[in-house]
Amino acid sequence: MEIIMIVLAAILFATGVYNILQKQLLRIVIGTVLISHGAHLFILTMGKLKRGAPPVEVYGVTEYADPLPQALILTSIVISFGVTSFLLVLAYRAYKLNQTDNMEKMRGSEHE
């Protein structure tokens, strides 16, 4: 099962990278979201899958899933959400100011 998940994560990375290499701002934001999904899945997979119950102590259960990767992913989800929302508003503002969402046209001034 882990191999399938790794393949899925790899697909997410690949599509995310492809989106980032595009010109439109919206695609770039979509790419970052895909990459963070891929990373989260990656972390979870590396911590072994399907080894026991959810990590909430219940009497009688001895086998639990690894709680540490889950805590890490939780933190990461929140952070990537913050970054994504910031990026979206940035894209919105950039479009409003420059009247373009084409990255090739956003060059700044010549002598920066």
Place this chain on the structure above:
Amino acid sequence: MVYAVFAPLIFAILIPFLSRIKQRIHTGWLILPVPLLIFIYFLQFVGANFETKMQSTTWIPTLNISLDFYLDGLSLLFALLISGIGTLVVLYSIYYLNKEEQLGHFYTYLYIFMASMLGVVLSDNVFVLYTFWEFTSLSSFLLIGYWHHREKSRYGALKSMLITVLGGFSLLGGLILLTIETGTTSIREMVAMTDVIINSEYFIAILIFLLLGAFTKSAQFPFHIWLPDAMEAPTPVSAYLHSATMVKAGIYLMARFSPIFNEVPLFFILLSIFGLVTLAWASYMAVRQTDLKGILAFSTISQLGMIMAMLGFGTTYGVFAAVFHILNHATFKGSLFMVAGIVDHETGTRDIRRLGGLMTFMPISATLAVFGTFSMAGVPLPFLNGFYSKEMFFQSSLGLEGSGTFVEGLITAIPIIAVVGSIFTFIYSMYLFFGTFRGGYKEDQLPTKPHEAPIMMLVPPAILVLGVIVIGLFPNIFNNALITHSADAIYGDTVTKDIKYWHGLDSRAFQMSLAVVVLGVVLYLTKDKWSKIYSVLPGSLSLNRVYDWIVEKIESVSNKITTSYMTGSLRLYMMLILTAIILMTAGTLLYSGGMNFNTVDLAPITAQEVIVAIVMAIAAIGTTVARNRIAAILILGVVGYGLAILFVMYSAPDLALTQLIVETVTVVLFLLCFYHLPNLSSEGQSVAKTGSNILVSIGYGLLMFVIGISAYNSRFAETISSYFMENTYEEGGGHNAVNVILVDFRGIDTLFEVAVLFGAALGIYAMIKLRSNKGAK
């Protein structure tokens, strides 16, 4: 000694305050006693029974660097030259610079230079020596650019800075290698470990590095080009730095280290070849100059080459002659620069084509110039010290010993090159004197009417000329008290030599001297006929053009390189970053054999998960091909919700919950934004770009796949999660391990994750609400 070195520095701090009162008294008078006192201090050591002295002050003990000052004959000679000529130059500058100039700057730079030059010649610690060495470069840069409003001053200052600092860095490299090889930072201890250095595998590198440092500083061919341009400095600076002291720092360095290198044939070969080429080329070029200071600059270069060559000979006679010539050159060249400055000052021009017949107007200057130029030319008169040096130079160039075809050929060629160089020296010396002071007086060409300089301005060159005559008349006075000690220090053994005026008619050296004079006179009188040769050689082969070309190319090529990849295209940067990641990581994996494709310890495969995975994969690929922005956003949502379902399946309820909420909010945000953004399909990319994008994306995906498989199959230790599960309740007081980790075991993470959210929220608010007037729409 420590006080002697640092006294000028301390006074340099005071100079800006002293220069405030320059309306009443010239700043130079106030600080004149400093070099004079240093000179008197060093004078007390002169004597037949001289003993070396050592003083040490701690500086950086952990790096074995301390301010060790060591006074031996060589240091003493240089210290006397620096402080003595320094005194005269300050005196001269009082009359040369008027009170409207920025005197505070001038004397501050000059005193920094004086202190660092004293530091160079007195340091025993190589790193202290290097520190002072760079300070001389720096203060020389400031002094050359003293009239910084002139374009040529800035050009000359920059040029000298680039070349001498290039050599300085190379010197540092050599000194570091020496320190590593010998394990000491003291020059004297290095000299004692000559065998270690000569047998070191880095020996060639050490030698080349040190030579490069010395050649750039002492203006040896082909690094001599900065010196003529440094003539844009005020004349006292040219007299002091660029004839008597700084340009001899490289000579000093070679002299100081020659006990180590003396026995090495390569040292002899390199030093004699470069020294003689410098001697011949610079004296040849000096004849062509029309500027008084230009002639003197090339003359200095040529004389430095002569000294360098004599050091390279490494014989007792050669070393002795080199030391003697250091002293002689400082006397006559200093006086000549001062006279050139006086001529410039009193007539308003230094162009020798416009000068002439000044003897009647400036008799004293002319008299001083006679001694200077004739001594420089080596005219055989018993009261000119330059003659002795030249004679000893010829003598030392004869009878060298060595083995090997190349060395023997070189030994045969040395006296011939020496004579040729000296003939040109004779020609430019005569040209300098007769062109300025004799011939027709060109009244209409001079900016001001010439007259004799103020008497005090003539005192410093007069003192130097007095030195010329005294050394010329009684050479052996200085010999026992000063020069032999110095030569001993260089040679590492006792050298005793008497200076004889009359070598006898059958002496080869005397015959060479006569040949120089005869041929020199003939060539000087026919100068107009053969001077066309300069349009053939150097013609267009000027080394200055090479320098300019290099500087220009460095600038334009690096500019081209930068603009070639810093195009401003985000896509290109991403491509470069990703390609670098892929290549380097994959390379490391292949190189270190890190790939590991076992299939042990895998969880069982179930149908539901595979279906979810397939849906997610299709959705992910769908985002890349979607031409409709709303479709892209919605299928992105499919990926997110699919991930949440996977979290459920893999026993991660908290993750699933958070992922669902976050995904929902994200999709909402996307939808809010998409309303304002244009459609995706509006602009496409070229086929080539799309192709490379696909290639990089797939490459990156493959890389992550390989890393994932390999990492999963190479575990080095068990997880620490059993600790969390066991202590969740006992230590944390909760049952949900994930939550306890988040707020208890690893609470700091959460604190800053909250800070990130807070920051993002503030940023979003600021972006929407705050607008500069310029950007408002």
